[in-house]
Amino acid sequence: MDLITPDFGLVFWSLITFAILLIVLRKFAWKPILGAVEDREEGIRSALSSAENARKEMENLKADNERILQEARNEREAMLKDAREMKNKMISDAKDEAQAQASKMIEQAQVAIESEKKAAMAELKNHVASLSVDIAEKVVRQELSNKDKQLKLVEDMLGEATLN
Amino acid sequence: MTFNTFKRVVFTVLFLSVFSLGFAKDSKDGDADKAFNAKEMIMHHVKDAYGMHIIDINGQPISIPLPVILFTDNGLTTFMSSEFHHDYNGEVIVEKNGQRFVNVHEKIYQLNEGETAVMYDAEHHPTNAERPLDFSITRNVFMMWVSVVVLLLIFLTAARRYRKSGDYVPKGIASFVEPLVIFVRDEIGKPMIGEHKYKRFMPYLLTVFFFIWINNIFGLIPILNGANLSGNIAFTFALAFCTFLITTFSGNKNYWKHIFWMPGVPVPMKIFLMPIEIVGMFVKPISLMIRLFANITAGHIIILALMSLIFIFETVAVAPVSVAFSLFIGIIEIVVTAIQAYIFTVLSALYFGMATEEAH
Numbered sequence: 001m002d003l004i005t006p007d008f009g010l011v012f013w014s015l016i017t018f019a020i021l022l023i024v025l026r027k028f029a030w031k032p033i034l035g036a037v038e039d040r041e042e043g044i045r046s047a048l049s050s051a052e053n054a055r056k057e058m059e060n061l062k063a064d065n066e067r068i069l070q071e072a073r074n075e076r077e078a079m080l081k082d083a084r085e086m087k088n089k090m091i092s093d094a095k096d097e098a099q100a101q102a103s104k105m106i107e108q109a110q111v112a113i114e115s116e117k118k119a120a121m122a123e124l125k126n127h128v129a130s131l132s133v134d135i136a137e138k139v140v141r142q143e144l145s146n147k148d149k150q151l152k153l154v155e156d157m158l159g160e161a162t163l164n
Numbered sequence: 165m166t167f168n169t170f171k172r173v174v175f176t177v178l179f180l181s182v183f184s185l186g187f188a189k190d191s192k193d194g195d196a197d198k199a200f201n202a203k204e205m206i207m208h209h210v211k212d213a214y215g216m217h218i219i220d221i222n223g224q225p226i227s228i229p230l231p232v233i234l235f236t237d238n239g240l241t242t243f244m245s246s247e248f249h250h251d252y253n254g255e256v257i258v259e260k261n262g263q264r265f266v267n268v269h270e271k272i273y274q275l276n277e278g279e280t281a282v283m284y285d286a287e288h289h290p291t292n293a294e295r296p297l298d299f300s301i302t303r304n305v306f307m308m309w310v311s312v313v314v315l316l317l318i319f320l321t322a323a324r325r326y327r328k329s330g331d332y333v334p335k336g337i338a339s340f341v342e343p344l345v346i347f348v349r350d351e352i353g354k355p356m357i358g359e360h361k362y363k364r365f366m367p368y369l370l371t372v373f374f375f376i377w378i379n380n381i382f383g384l385i386p387i388l389n390g391a392n393l394s395g396n397i398a399f400t401f402a403l404a405f406c407t408f409l410i411t412t413f414s415g416n417k418n419y420w421k422h423i424f425w426m427p428g429v430p431v432p433m434k435i436f437l438m439p440i441e442i443v444g445m446f447v448k449p450i451s452l453m454i455r456l457f458a459n460i461t462a463g464h465i466i467i468l469a470l471m472s473l474i475f476i477f478e479t480v481a482v483a484p485v486s487v488a489f490s491l492f493i494g495i496i497e498i499v500v501t502a503i504q505a506y507i508f509t510v511l512s513a514l515y516f517g518m519a520t521e522e523a524h
Contacts, residue, residue, distance in 0.1 A: 002269070003461070006398040007212060009233075009298040013305045014402035021312050021375060026367035029319035033338075033345055034366060036326035 202472035210392050210464050213252075213270045214245035216303045225250045230306055235297035236263055236274055245300070254282040254290065266290075272298060304399065307391035311378045319374070348373050348509065356513035357520065365516050368410060372403060373509040380460060380501035384494065394504070395460030397453065404453035407512040412445070415519040427523075448515055452508055459504050463497040466490075 144150050216228035229246035238261055247258045254268040257280070264275040266282050273293035275282065283291045318337060325338040334342045348370050353362035379394040393399050421427060423441040426434050470490040474482050 002271075003207070003211060004397050004457075006401040007298070007396075008398075009300055010212060010302065010304055010396060010398035011402050011405075012299060013301075014308065014399045015405070017305075017308050017312055018371070018375065018402060018406065021315065022367060022371045024316065025319055025371050029316075029323040030345075030367045030370050032323040032326050033319070033342065034349065037342065037346060037349075 200475040202469065202476060205472065206465055206468045209468055210395060210461055211270060212302045212304045212396060214267060214300060214302055216306055230303065231301045232272065233299040234272065238263060266293065271295065303391055304393045304396055307382055307393050311382055315374055315378055345370060352509050352513050356510060357517040361520050365513065369509050369513055372512060373505050376508055377502060377505035380505060383460060383464065384497055384501065392461065392464055395457060395464055397457045400453040400457040404449040407452060407515060408449035411515045411519045414516060418521060418523045419519045452511055456504055456508050459500060463500055466493050
């Protein structure tokens with residue numbers, strides 16, 4: 001029975017001691033320790049979140065870089081394509097022009113040839129005409145030297161004229 | 165690391181063996197002249213005492229005298245416990261201010277006016293003496309103050325570490341203390357009380373946890389010889405009373421509603437539950453008080469009883485068995501020191517949590 005009867009003196013001292021211990025420890029131990037632990041946890045949390053943010057930003061930057069690179073690549077591609085097209089176009093233009101020039105020159109040559117030919121033909125005709133007249137004169141002269149023959153020719157001619 | 169653990173185990177074992185032997189030696193020398201009374205020896209160890217008994221050398225007890233503080237009808241009376249000359253059978257009478265005091269089984273009685281010797285009734289209770297109001301610094305009070313000094317040394321040093329190093333990196337004793345503090349916060353405070361309200365109760369929970377734990381440990385240290393503070397019902401009563409006060413004064417509307425007018429049950433049930441809940445208010449701290457007291461005292465009694473076997477059988481042959489068993493119990497007791505501190509703190513936190521819980 002003695003064992004389970006609380007002794008008043010010990011209860012008193014326990015309460016007093018515990019109260020003082022609680023007050024002292026609360027002010028000088030628990031507050032700084034818990035405060036420091038919480039601060040540290042807060043620090044860790046914020047460090048983690050800022051690291052996360054940095055990571056995200058990095059990712060964004062990387063994506064941006066990738067995008068810019070891609071754009072540059074596309075632009076280069078486009079430029080190359082343009083240049084190629086222009087080159088092809090220039091070549092074909094030049095070809096066409098050359099063709100046109102050539103055909104024009106040929107045409108002119110042909111025209112020139114034609115006119116030359118005509119002139120030559122006309123000259124040849126005149127020449128042949130005068131030559132024929134000359135020949136005919138000579139032949140007629142020779143033919144008309146004989147009386148018979150003159151008559152005969154007239155007759156032939158008359159014959160021919162009647163026939164017509 | 166492994167080596168350190170090993171070293172620690174070896175030291176613990178050595179420590180415990182010395183501790184057990186210390187008890188054995190003490191009890192043998194103390195009662196060498198008369199028949200060995202195991203119950204008396206055990207009770208003497210488990211209960212409080214006026215002097216701090218350290219050891220017996222050649223049958224001569226060595227103890228630290230502690231002040232006796234009494235309030236009698238004539239006012240305050242103080243003297244040192246050494247004036248009883250280690251007597252606790254009511255034989256030595258100390259005279260102060262015309263009052264006579266005797267120590268009967270570590271309880272001081274004031275002899276009635278004119279009496280010169282204690283008379284006992286059949287149950288060995290003094291018949292001609294009264295107990296004065298006793299505020300003596302007993303060995304339990306003394307050990308309590310030692311434990312307070314140790315606690316302050318540990319935690320104030322640790323706290324200073326934090327203040328000094330601005331980077332909050334725990335070093336030295338702080339790195340030992342911090343996991344324990346965080347344990348109390350994260351495993352006791354937060355889950356039992358709730359994330360938003362636990363902060364208010366943390367100082368109490370931490371203090372109670374470490375105060376009980378260190379006194380449990382002190383109870384196991386042999387040279388302190390059964391400074392069984394946390395196995396003393398007065399101490400556990402004081403702590404349970406604190407828990408009761410805090411629970412009662414932090415109780416919100418919802419808590420009192422649950423006690424006096426239980427929501428969600430029919431009216432006859434409300435009336436039926438009210439007395440049960442009111443009794444429950446008091447039973448909870450009483451269970452705290454008895455649990456801690458009984459667990460710690462039981463551990464001490466078992467160890468002492470096992471040691472007593474040697475003297476009951478009066479043979480050394482039993483000694484190895486006794487030592488082995490009390491060693492085994494002693495190791496369990498080391499675990500129990502922490503477990504009981506933990507349980508007391510968890511249940512206190514649980515009651516605070518109930519008191520501050522919002523209606524749901």
